[in-house]
Amino acid sequence: MIKDVFSPSRRGFLGLAGGAAALSAMGAAKPATAAVQTKARVVIVGSGAAGTGLVNRLVQRLDGAQITIVDGRKQHWYQPGFTLIAAGLKNADYSVSGTGDWLPTGVNWVEDYAAAIDPEAQRVTTVGGEAIEYDYLVVATGLKLDWGAIEGFSLDQVGQNGLGAVYAGPDYAAKTWAAMDQFTEKGGVALFGRPATEMKCAGAPLKYTFLTDDYLRKKGTREASQIIYAANNKGLFSVPVVNEKVKLLFGDRGFETRYDHVLTGIDAGTRTAYFRTPEQHSVDKNGIVTVTPASERKIEFDFTNVIPPMVAPDVVRESGLAWEDKWVGQGWLEVDQQTLRHRRYANVFGLGDIAGVPKGKTAASVKWQIPVVEDHLVAAIEGKDGTEIYNGYTSCPLITKVGRAMLVEFDYENRLTPSFPGVIAPLEELWISWLMKEIALKPTYNAMLRGKA
Amino acid sequence: MKQLTFETLIAVFEEIFGRGLFWTMVAVAVVVTLAYLYVLIRDRHLSARKFLLAQMFMPLGAIASVIFVQRVTHSSFADIGGPVDWIVLLGVAGAGAVGTAILVYTVQSLTKGRQTAE
Structure with a gap:
């Protein structure tokens, strides 16, 4: 029953x-895409976010290819985590994993740095003297933080005398937190700014300014403090609509902005930062032109986050692959901004921070650039033309306090390109944007490294 | 965000919790859900008494899940910035409440066995 x-x-x-x-x-x-049969030799220089994400996709797309990845760095750094480390929310090891953890089997990892690239001979030579010939080359070296350009500053000072350097790495970010934590106990003058070169994550200097303000407020020392932001030019952010919003927030938080200040030196002993301001012309209502000559300014601080100029690594600058008439002195790779293919050597691509394109030096950009390079590279191997286009997409969860961020996404044309239109407003300080930064971003990044996003 | 497919979403969740923990949690959720469906089908009715007790646990589940999310994300109610944040908060609370109710109902049904209809 x-x-x-x-x-x-x-x-x-x-x-x-x-x-x-x-x-x-x-x-x-x-996805059921048949792998392309080929004997092509593909060399990727750099195993950061860009190189690793690409190689994991190429092994799925190419069958029989000899893929070599060249990088002497044993540690892989999750750089978007540096801000969280420097805000005391994560430990230094949050951003550290092993380069080898992410590389697929069947790929030859040359554990050495590239010393020379010869695009004519189609050859990469390592520091150790190994010569690697290629049919296709992807330059994904990342960029060089030019600490030497800040006179009087050295990284061993970080963590003392109110000196921070969030960009320098996970351990330096942790030392920066120690200095910021100490500073915010008592308050004083906090000084922030950004370099005059192209830079990765242009939102990071702003985030750290907001975070320091937040800690000062939480510890009740904001009233006894002054926050100065020394902008390198006449703006706070390159995208006009975001610039206006950041200006509003700076006003709201009581930050003092000094424009046209380019950091040139630091005196740790006296806690003084030196700046160069360019020559300026102003015209009054009577048409009289006043020329203010270039000058050196100094600002004393109790705490600062030093961000140096950012340039291409020497191996790229000396390869003959860099732009000569754009970003002079910075050495970014001369690529087409839509296909990321080199403008003079069709078998060379630039990916990630090294690519000489406006904007685009973030992990979010890399996520959008990888499928483009993958498409054009695989198409070239097949003797076809690729179709994918990179539109300059960059994203920045601009933290405005612990617990809130603005999700800012834009393209080459400075258009806002919200991923969740009508749901997550781009220029609003929201908890959901913070949640994305704190929980969802690293997993998304890791998925990208594995070639899955 | 590019290529937000179901597979990407799975990959993201695997990264958040670690592959082992994520699939264990999925398995637990599936087991609890299946057990719930099983007792519903077995008992052929929803016991009002068990459901009442399960409902009484709902606020607890809601509060616990909100506190859990806030703790792991270093945030508080003061960070709520717009309507979408309220929706997320209510979603977290709702998920916690429903999950707890299903769990409590299922545990009662499995431990106390089938009860005769009153």
């Missing part, structure tokens, strides 16, 4: 379980 009651129910029960299993199987299914 009981059995009779049960049997149809059990069938329904099993049916449900089967449905669930089918759903989960669907989730695991891979």
Whole structure:
């Protein structure tokens, strides 16, 4: 009797379980693109976010290719985490993993730095003297933080005398937190700014200004403090609409902005920062032109976050692959801004921070650039033309306090390109944007490294 | 965000919790859900008494899940900035409440066994 009651129910029960299993199987299914048969030699210089994310996709797209990745760095750094480390929310090891943890099998990892790239001979030479010939080259070296350009500053000073350097690495970010934590206990003058070169994550200097303000307020020392932001030019952010919003927030938080200040030196002993301001011309209502000559200014501080000029690594600057008439002296790779393909050497691509394109030096940009390079590279191997276009997408969860951020996304044309239009407003300080930065970003980044996003 | 597919979403969740923990949690959620469906089908009715007790645990589940999310994300109610934040907060609370209710109902049904209809 009981059995009779049960049997149809059990069938329904099993049916449900089967449905669930089918759903989960669907989730695991891979896109069914047949791998391209090739003997091509592909060399990727750099195993950061860009190189690693790309190589994990190339091994799925190419069958038989000899893929070599060249990088002497043993540690992989999750750089978007540096701000969280420097805000005391994560430990230094939050951003550290092993380069080898992310590299797929079947790829040759040359554990040495590239010393020379010869695009004519199609050859990369390592510091150790190993010569690697290629048919296709992807330059993904990242950039160089030019600490030497800040006179009087050295990284061993970080953590003392109110000196911070969030960009320098996970350990330096942690030391910066120690200095910021100490500073915010008592308050004083906090000085922030950004370099005059292209830079990665242009929002980071702003975030750290907001975070320091937040800690001062939480510790009740904001009234006894002054926050100065020394902008390198006449703006706070390159995207006009974001610039206006940041200006409003700076006003709201009581930050003092000094424009046209380019950091040139630091005196740790006297806690003084030196700046150069360029020559300026102003015209009054009577048409009289006043020329203010270039000058040196100094600002004394109790705490600062030093951000140096950012340039291409020497190996790229000396390769003949860099722009000569754009970003003079910075050495970014001369690529087409839509395809990321080198403008003079069709078998060379630039990916990530090194690419000489406006904007685009963030991990979010890399996420959008990888499929573009993948497409054009695989198409070239097949003897076809690629179709994917990079539109300059960059994203920045601009933290405005612990617990809130503005999700700012834009493209080459300075258009806002919200991922969640109508749901997450781009220029609003929201908790959900903070949640994305704190929880979802690193997993998304890791998924990108694995070639899955 | 580019290519937000179901697979990406799974990959992201695997990264948040670690592959092992994530799939364990999925398995636990599936087991609890299946157990819930099982007792519903077995008992052929929703016991009002068990459901009442389960409902009484709902506020607890809601509060616990909100506090959990706030703790792991270093945030507080003061960070709520717009309507979407309230929706997220209510979503977290709602998920916690419903999850707790299902769990409590299922545990009661499994431990106390089938009860006769009153």
